[in-house]
Amino acid sequence: MTTSQPSRHDRAGRRPGLILFAWLWVGAPLGYGLYELVRKAAQLFT
Amino acid sequence: MALPLAPPGWSRWLVPPAALSVHLSIGQAYAWSVFKPPLEAALGLSGTQSALPFQLGIVMLGLSAAFGGTLVERRGPRWAMAVALCCFSSGFLLAALGAWTEQYWLIVFGYGFVGGIGLGIGYISPVSTLIKWFPDRPGMATGIAIMGFGGGALIASPWSAQMLESFGADSGGIAMAFLVHGVTYAVFMSLGVLLVRVPRPSAAPVTGTPAEQATATTGPQVSANSAVRTPQFWCLWIVLCMNVTAGIGILEKAAPMITDFFADTSTPVSASAAAGFVALLSAANMAGRIGWSSTSDLIGRKNVYRLYLGAGALMYLLIASFGDSSKPLFICCALVILSFYGGGFATIPAYLKDLFxxxxxxxxxxxxxxAWSTAGVLGPLIVNWVADSQKDAGKSGSSLYGLSLGIMIGLLLVGFVANELIRPVHQRHHVPAQRKASDDDLAAKSA
Incomplete structure (x- = not known):
């Protein structure tokens, strides 16, 4: 079940700056957590 | 607080980060173990005592989600996120005061009771809003948010450890760490409160084929009070409880399990490698939440649970039969089981949406x-009791876990049967169209 077209909301109002800011807000700490996780997980193969 | 209706042009892609800001914060609960050793040393507590704030927090999560759900539906996601922010952050602040004054009961009350209410209200706060914004991909939408709950521990665990290293692990240092957590999470969660919006009934996203649009906007509508009287709800309750219990079966004993399985082989597993294995399981848990939940949008909810429960049982069987002969096989099976565990959590809201x-x-x-709260108590109880009894019986290595693995297979099969018994909800439970329309009108007017 995939979307064949963008939603009416997406077409009508794009707030690229706000969307980018919001995703960076949550993405940056998540990236830090994932980095720490990969470092720890690598110990399994050393 | 009025329902935060979206202004024209509001992008639905602003709602998942709003949900993530809350779930990434409250997911900190799973990193509580970082505070256990310093608390035990600073306040002279036992291991059981230092686990109390977390345990009370999880109990309060279940209770506040169960009893506060209807209120969250009525007051809307912004109110719920604001309540979650206040409770979760003030829980940390009370815990800071408790650590500073060396009053442990205040830490239990603050983090466990007050913070636990924040966990429950925060966990359910974005679910129905996300489903309304993404009627074409409800599995993916709720998967993103619930993945955040898994991700929260990944962030908090190293961050809290570094903070304790900087401030010191005495009561003053712990108090300072709690204080910084409370303030930082309040700021971080405020994004959710500010950004979350409910779609206007007339402006629901229009996506997909006409048939998909029709199923997204129509179909059965059942109230929460009626839902708990249907067999479908209780079948799903069993499905979730069995899936979570089986996942905890691996999670609870992951490090000792991999060490014991390969203790008598030519390639034993060191303590640091076992820690790496646990970290890898966390990654599989998180990836499963978004991956399998999104897959359910393509193959259907019932089929994806057939996979979690049926293939999950098969993975346990493989570990029990051949796990000690091949490390890659053991690791792969455990990773798949944990991805199913995470997927089970994340797909449930979309399954509920399909049914109710x-x-x-x-x-x-x-x-x-x-069901989660029940599994949270049941899973560790079964696994620890069986492991202790097998050790007392003089068993060692992989044979320590044979009975546990057998029980997990049985639980997954019970869940599989419960999933097979799920049928569409009978029409007598549906909410009359007029009542739903008047509720929608009321919501629109109150905005």
């Missing part, structure tokens, strides 16, 4: 989370 509609899906989800 969007009318009060958040409240129904809240009540279903009592």
């Amino acid at each position: 509609g969007t009318y009060q899906v958040g409240a129904i989800h809240g009540r279903l989370l009592t």
Whole structure:
């Protein structure tokens, strides 16, 4: 079940700056957590 | 607080980060173990005592989600996120005061009771809003948010450890760490409160084929009070409870399990490698939440649970039969099981939406989370009791886990049967169209 077209909301109002800011807000700490996780997980193969 | 209706042009892609800001914060609960050793040393506590704030927090999560769900539906996601922010952050602040004054009961009350209410309300706060914004991909939308709950521990665990290293592990240092957590999470969660919006009934996203649009906006609508009287709700309750218990079976004993399985082989597993294995399991848990939940949008909810429960049982069988002969096989099976564990959590809201509609899906989800609380108690109890009894019986190595693995297979098969018994909800439970329309009108007017 995939979307064949963008939603009416997406077409009508794009707030690229706000969307980018919001995703960076949550993405940056998540990236830090994932980095720490990969470092720890690598110990399994050393 | 009025329902935060979206202004024209509001992008639905602003709602998942709003949900993530809350879930990434409250997911900190799973990193509580970082505070256990310093608390035990500073306040002279036992291991059981230092686990109390976390345990009370999880109990309060289940209770507040179950009893607060209807209120969350009525007051909307912004109110719920604001309540979650206040409770979760003030829980940390009270815990800071408790650590500073060396009053442990205040830490238990603050983090466990007050913070636990924040966990429950925060967990269900974005669910129904996300489903309404993404009627074409409800699995993916709720998967993103619930993945955040898994991700929260990944962030908090190293961050809290570094903070304790900087401030010191005495009561003053712990108090300072709690204080910084409370303030930082308040700021971080405020994004959710500010950004979350409910779609206007007339402006629901229009996506997909006409048939998909039709199923997204129509279909059965069942109230939370009626839902708990249907066999479908209780079948789903069993499905979630069995899936979570089986996942905990691996999670609870991951490090000692991999060490014991390969203790007598030519390639034993060191303590640091076992820690790496646990970290890898966390990654599989998180990836499963978004991956399998999104897959359910393509193959259907019932089929994806057939996979979690059926293939999950098969993975346990493989570990029990051949796990000690091949390390890659053991690791792969454990990773798949943990991805199913995460997927099970993340797909439930979309399954509820399919069965009961969007009318009060958040409240129904809240009540279903009592299955999680039950599994949270049941899973560790079974696994630890069996492991202790096998050790007392003089067993060692992989044979320590044979009975546990057998029990997990049995539980997954019970869940599989419960999933097979799920049928569409009978029409007598549906909310009359007029009542739903008047509720929608009321919501629109109150905005």
